[in-house]
Amino acid sequence: MRIAVLGTGAVGRTLAGKLSSLGHDVTIGTRDVDALMAQTEGPMGGRLPPFSEWSATNASVKVAPFAEAAAAGELVFNATSGDVTLRVLESAGAGNLAGKVLVDVSNPLDFSQGFPPTLSVCNTDSLAEQVQAAFPDARVVKTLNITNAAVMVEPGSVAGGDHTMFVAGNDEAARGVVTSILTDWFGWSDVIDLGDLTAARGMEMILPLWLRLMGVLDGPAFNFKIAR
Amino acid sequence: MRIAVLGTGAVGRTLAGKLSSLGHDVTIGTRDVDALMAQTEGPMGGRLPPFSEWSATNASVKVAPFAEAAAAGELVFNATSGDVTLRVLESAGAGNLAGKVLVDVSNPLDFSQGFPPTLSVCNTDSLAEQVQAAFPDARVVKTLNITNAAVMVEPGSVAGGDHTMFVAGNDEAARGVVTSILTDWFGWSDVIDLGDLTAARGMEMILPLWLRLMGVLDGPAFNFKIAR
Numbered sequence: 202m203r204i205a206v207l208g209t210g211a212v213g214r215t216l217a218g219k220l221s222s223l224g225h226d227v228t229i230g231t232r233d234v235d236a237l238m239a240q241t242e243g244p245m246g247g248r249l250p251p252f253s254e255w256s257a258t259n260a261s262v263k264v265a266p267f268a269e270a271a272a273a274g275e276l277v278f279n280a281t282s283g284d285v286t287l288r289v290l291e292s293a294g295a296g297n298l299a300g301k302v303l304v305d306v307s308n309p310l311d312f313s314q315g316f317p318p319t320l321s322v323c324n325t326d327s328l329a330e331q332v333q334a335a336f337p338d339a340r341v342v343k344t345l346n347i348t349n350a351a352v353m354v355e356p357g358s359v360a361g362g363d364h365t366m367f368v369a370g371n372d373e374a375a376r377g378v379v380t381s382i383l384t385d386w387f388g389w390s391d392v393i394d395l396g397d398l399t400a401a402r403g404m405e406m407i408l409p410l411w412l413r414l415m416g417v418l419d420g421p422a423f424n425f426k427i428a429r
Numbered sequence: 430m431r432i433a434v435l436g437t438g439a440v441g442r443t444l445a446g447k448l449s450s451l452g453h454d455v456t457i458g459t460r461d462v463d464a465l466m467a468q469t470e471g472p473m474g475g476r477l478p479p480f481s482e483w484s485a486t487n488a489s490v491k492v493a494p495f496a497e498a499a500a501a502g503e504l505v506f507n508a509t510s511g512d513v514t515l516r517v518l519e520s521a522g523a524g525n526l527a528g529k530v531l532v533d534v535s536n537p538l539d540f541s542q543g544f545p546p547t548l549s550v551c552n553t554d555s556l557a558e559q560v561q562a563a564f565p566d567a568r569v570v571k572t573l574n575i576t577n578a579a580v581m582v583e584p585g586s587v588a589g590g591d592h593t594m595f596v597a598g599n600d601e602a603a604r605g606v607v608t609s610i611l612t613d614w615f616g617w618s619d620v621i622d623l624g625d626l627t628a629a630r631g632m633e634m635i636l637p638l639w640l641r642l643m644g645v646l647d648g649p650a651f652n653f654k655i656a657r
Contacts, residue, residue: 324552403636413631418655422657427653429646429650
């Protein structure tokens with residue numbers, strides 16, 4: 202399948218690399234390809250390598266401006282930082298998202314007051330709902346935002362994969378597509394369909410607990426399981 | 430131990446009944462004992478029996494006004510609705526809470542716009558922190574708010590007890606006391622100490638997801654496990 206992954210940070214790279222390794226035709230989207238390739242320091246304060254280094258070892262992943270990447274994808278992942286998500290999708294272009302399943306992995310984290318971040322939207326709204334409202338013809342499905350990038354595509358790396366992922370979205374068929382991707386491509390064993398996109402509020406509001414757990418557990422190698 | 434449980438709804442009754450069955454000297458606190466005993470319809474729209482009925486089958490649990498109950502307890506559970514928590518604790522009296530471990534089980538749920546409720550405080554503050562600020566001499570520990578009353582005291586009733594509870598509070602020794610209560614009295618097998626009371630934000634912000642799951646899973650017989 203032709204897949205666009207918007208965002209070149211840890212989440213975008215991990216998703217693009219995994220999808221490409223599964224044989225898909227993946228284009229990763231960025232604001233300015235030349236500027237990205239010229240970067241000598243990677244994101245997260247240099248904890249990730251510069252993109253050009255990552256790209257060299259993931260040569261099958263194409264790199265393109267947001268609009269070109271989105272146009273190329275039959276399916277689009279939003280793996281951008283929540284603070285730029287709406288602007289990035291505007292750059293990608295409503296027409297390039299229309300009718301497509303848009304997998305929203307982002308979180309509305311506000312780091313302006315330092316760490317831990319607060320949420321820039323929550324409780325009575327969610328970033329996913331804002332995306333859906335801004336791009337009414339996209340078929341937005343919220344998922345994967347509750348866990349670390351490495352766990353997203355290798356759930357078996359934590360507790361043998363015995364934990365849970367959620368999907369939420371207003372389009373039932375789109376939720377089904379994303380559930381299949383999670384189970385068949387990434388190996389998730391327990392995917393709970395939470396229904397319409399208002400459920401994204403709860404999925405995004407779990408981040409403060411996740412961030413605290415990351416500190417207490419000395420790293421992000423964990424996930425939530427719904428015991429029942 | 431002499432224990433006060435403030436609140437006579439599902440959570441207060443369940444905690445008081447369990448603690449009493451363990452041999453503790455339990456006083457349940459309410460605003461007006463006579464009015465409570467005279468009620469002919471129980472809370473939750475009558476889904477719970479009137480308090481007098483519950484009391485007749487839990488005769489070892491004493492019933493007293495908030496202040497008298499709090500004064501009687503060496504340990505105090507706040508099992509009131511979040512919308513009245515601060516007023517109830519004011520009635521209980523700062524002097525009757527000073528120096529005591531105050532186990533905060535409440536959630537700041539706002540039902541004014543119907544179901545599902547939103548949170549009346551979140552993101553940059555929590556109800557637990559508001560309680561601690563209003564009663565600086567109480568040793569507030571947030572716990573148990575993330576699950577159903579029945580699961581709180583019988584974690585083994587869900588998935589054989591293989592799931593997680595959190596504690597958060599500014600007083601490390603108080604967190605230790607509450608952790609022991611959870612493990613030794615109620616049977617919790619996995620209690621994660623999240624540290625100071627700002628972690629209560631995340632614990633309270635999990636409620637929207639919990640409420641959605643309750644709908645999707647057709648009832649509250651589930652809990653979060655931190656797979657790691």
